Amino acid sequence: MDTKKKTKKSQKLSTLLGLNTEIKDSLFSVGDICMDKKISRAFFQLILIEKGEGIHLIDSKKFPVNDYQIHFIFPNVTHQLNLVGEHEIFHIEINENIIEKFSNYMMFPFSFYRENPVFNLSEDNFHRILYELINVEKTMKSNIDFWEVIYGRIRIITLMISKEACRLYMKKNNNTASSLMANFITLMLTHYKQERSIKFYADKLFISPNYLNILCKRQFGKTATSIIINEILLEVKRTLMTSDKSIKELVYDYNFQSMSSFSSFFKKHTGLSPRDFVIQNQNIKLF
Structure with a gap:
């Protein structure tokens, strides 16, 4: 043929x-x-x-x-x-x-x-995803510094895909647990910058923090805590690598009480202080 x-x-x-x-x-x-x-x-x-x-x-x-x-x-x-x-x-x-x-x-x-x-x-979501991918290619072909643009578009693409995955997940698993998990993800994406407490999300879902962790472990293979922390770390790392924001600004953006508490949180989960992370990655070109 x-x-x-x-x-x-x-x-x-x-x-x-x-x-x-x-x-x-x-x-x-x-x-x-x-x-x-x-x-x-x-x-x-x-x-x-x-x-x-x-x-x-x-x-x-x-x-x-x-x-x-x-x-x-x-x-x-x-x-x-x-x-x-x-x-x-x-x-x-x-x-x-x-x-x-x-x-x-x-x-x-x-x-x-x-x-x-x-x-x-x-049709609308298809063309949105395609539009973002084509713009990634255009950015890569240009001679400008495209760190922030690339990361931003990756974020948009993956969020759109995740929403479709959520719909498919709900359709295939039409039960209370699936509905709770879909609602948890939606809440987390909305509030993760200001709320790191499992209790906050559990209260919104009218379940106990322990049960929320059990459901997340069963459905996603991760605890609710690790899902929230992972989201925060991804965005903090992206911001540190792609923007001119100071660490002090991030402390405020992510609702930490002090520079010290923010640095301790970051180092606990990455093994590096925010400043060391910036120094280690400032000369790395990923794309």
Whole structure:
């Protein structure tokens, strides 16, 4: 079958979010997305399908292909994409060195996305995610300092994906525990800068702090405390690395009582003081 006739438009954001700042040609052949043949790669891949119909075989499981979908392909996973008719696909390969940063920003563990690798999106959300990814590529092609822009867009992309994951999670697990976890994540993303206490979130959910921890451990493999702390550390690190904000400003932003309490919190969970973290990372270029 002539793959050129099967495809209307294909675009690749090569080496997206990898360590190489040289961007390859954006256009690529459909064969690069394993059309009609099984393949596995040592990259994390996102496949966005704007228009398409067929079957995507991922780890021997069949997933129907429809318009406005996002497909997660993990490193060394065998998959085969079989499409019929015209289709529009956007294929993104992510360097393994950046996967951990994506996993940290995702509110669900990667095991959830391995079990549920295909998401149906609304047309609006699909184009929002695609817009952010394309702008990441444009930023990487420019000669400007893009630390803050890249991190900001990663944050937006992963939050949108996490919201879709939350909807899928609720749909597949239509029970009280699932509803509580979805509400906890929503509350945490809203209040984490000002509220670090599990009791605050447990009271909002009308359950005990202990039960909230049990549910989080059962559903996410993490305690509620570690989820909250992880979110705070991610944003503090991002701010320290990408903005001109002083440590004193962060103490205020994140509702710490003093510079000392903020520094103790940061060092406890990272092994470095905020100043040492800045010094250690100031000359590192991730992208």
